[in-house]
Amino acid sequence: GNSVTQMEGPVTLSEEAFLTINCTYTATGYPSLFWYVQYPGEGLQLLLKATKADDKGSNKGFEATYRKETTSFHLEKGSVQVSDSAVYFCALSDQVSGAAGNKLTFGGGTRVLVKP
Amino acid sequence: KAGVTQTPRYLIKTRGQQVTLSCSPISGHRSVSWYQQTPGQGLQFLFEYFSETQRNKGNFPGRFSGRQFSNSRSEMNVSTLELGDSALYLCASSLGDRGLQETQYFGPGTRLLVL
Numbered sequence: 001g002n003s004v005t006q007m008e009g010p011v012t013l014s015e016e017a018f019l020t021i022n023c024t025y026t027a028t029g030y031p032s033l034f035w036y037v038q039y040p041g042e043g044l045q046l047l048l049k050a051t052k053a054d055d056k057g058s059n060k061g062f063e064a065t066y067r068k069e070t071t072s073f074h075l076e077k078g079s080v081q082v083s084d085s086a087v088y089f090c091a092l093s094d095q096v097s098g099a100a101g102n103k104l105t106f107g108g109g110t111r112v113l114v115k116p
Numbered sequence: 117k118a119g120v121t122q123t124p125r126y127l128i129k130t131r132g133q134q135v136t137l138s139c140s141p142i143s144g145h146r147s148v149s150w151y152q153q154t155p156g157q158g159l160q161f162l163f164e165y166f167s168e169t170q171r172n173k174g175n176f177p178g179r180f181s182g183r184q185f186s187n188s189r190s191e192m193n194v195s196t197l198e199l200g201d202s203a204l205y206l207c208a209s210s211l212g213d214r215g216l217q218e219t220q221y222f223g224p225g226t227r228l229l230v231l
Contacts, residue, residue: 044222106159
């Protein structure tokens, strides 16, 4: 079946450092790709998405490009803040046995800690 | 527009009991999906409801069930609770008609502790 692999954390950075979280996927067809962020004690918030190859999703300084040739969707931010400390999840939309609708298949999550 | 809401936010139950969780989707969204999040298994898909019908189902035992009402609100029920059912249960809503390009929006979750 389809799957998502993302780098294990925790990733510890200083404020204003560059952040990269690697995400690779295995999928048949043409899934959409997503990054969600989870702050302590909260649900998942959509950070960005891309629906086809070479699309770049961006939001709040974060970017990720849908690379079909390398089956990757790495998340980057040029200058992190303490408030970016959270768990980040890479996900793909996945059909369930050919039925209509879809489900999300998630990676294991990467905890990011930004220190002042 | 109001986001996805889930009630209750926290629950403590004992083994063998049953529990019902509720989810109200974003206005206009007709699809509601449920996920279980645990430290060991991560985020796993439970099921999806669309227009009051279960459209997709994950690999969970029959103790986990759900339903959707005509206003798209959904409930999830877990019967005969086990210790391993302790988890954060997340509900997500979406339009329901965009196939693989669908975007799901999550609620804050219900944290269930089974003692």
